[in-house]
Amino acid sequence: MAGFSFADGDWRAGMFSQFKACGVQQMAYVPDAGHASLIRACHADDEIDCTVLTTEEEGVALLAGAELGGMRGVMLMQSSGVGNCVNMFSLLASCRFPFVTLVTMRGEWAEFNPWQVPMGQATEDTFKRSGFIVYRADTGEDAAAMTGSALRLAYDSNCAVAVLLSQRLIGAKTF
């Protein structure tokens, strides 16, 4: 990997190592500051095809298409994007597509922006009611281990898995 290295202590390095260990070849995202270094690492990697989306539901269909063609993928988004995907999640359930998303949480820990709270509070239930297995990471160590487990579970056992990266872990955004 040329042109990028994680800062010392950036726990996202462990998540990226799991992408590589599990053979992730497509990464789709709607940006979030909490994912910024991970997004840069993926862009710097010649073996990962990165797609920036206009809305998160595109990423659900995109990674389903990738899986049809034999490629593993992962989607990065923030909690506000989860609600945008709900009907598209039916594609995963109807066809039993493997799917992994890593979600930076807003609206749950020292949140400054009240507009983030409704979707942030509904995120976990939305995933569960859409048929996902949901992990919640509160430490950097958890984030890496859960990313690896999510990828294996999804692609070995045909599941949809979401890893929520808690706002306490990421740090509340300051305005």
Place this chain on the structure above:
Amino acid sequence: MIERREAVAGLLKDRPEELLVVTGLGSPTYDVAAAGDVDRNFYLWGAMGGAASMGLGLAQARPGSRVAVITGDGEMLMGLGSLATIGAKQPANLAILVIDNEAFGETGGQTSHTGQTTNLAAVALACGFRKVITVRKPEELAGVRQLLLEEKGPVLAVVKTRAGELPRVLPERDGHAIRLRFKAALAKP
């Protein structure tokens, strides 16, 4: 006037074995199934707005295969942002065909945006598609076939067709079965 069923059958006649097709829900799924229930077709029966994005993910995973998304105006309108995403990625092997009857045909034929002000080919071009065409006459379909199967993507063709219902041709609708059939076809040597 172009008849959709006939047009799709002509566009897919003697299709290259390598061609992978993703269909948008509703009439495009029936049109493609009527043209031949090939195991390299992936039929969507839902996930409205997702056909083009699915085609992009498949095209990126199979750079050696041509991928054609065949969908309707209503489905394409729901995924309009995906045209921007595809424009940004420039997949050379992806073509989109919009069967445009300017109506939401499954739900009573209500007039869609393309029957009013929206020009989908112009939208795709503005998003960075390499080539787009809109046709209204049967004699123009040879150009659509060329664009769909051969020209460097991303490309998009809009085929304006007569509105109105045709007999439904219903392929498999269990999504898991469709997925496994498609993947098994790709796994064949």
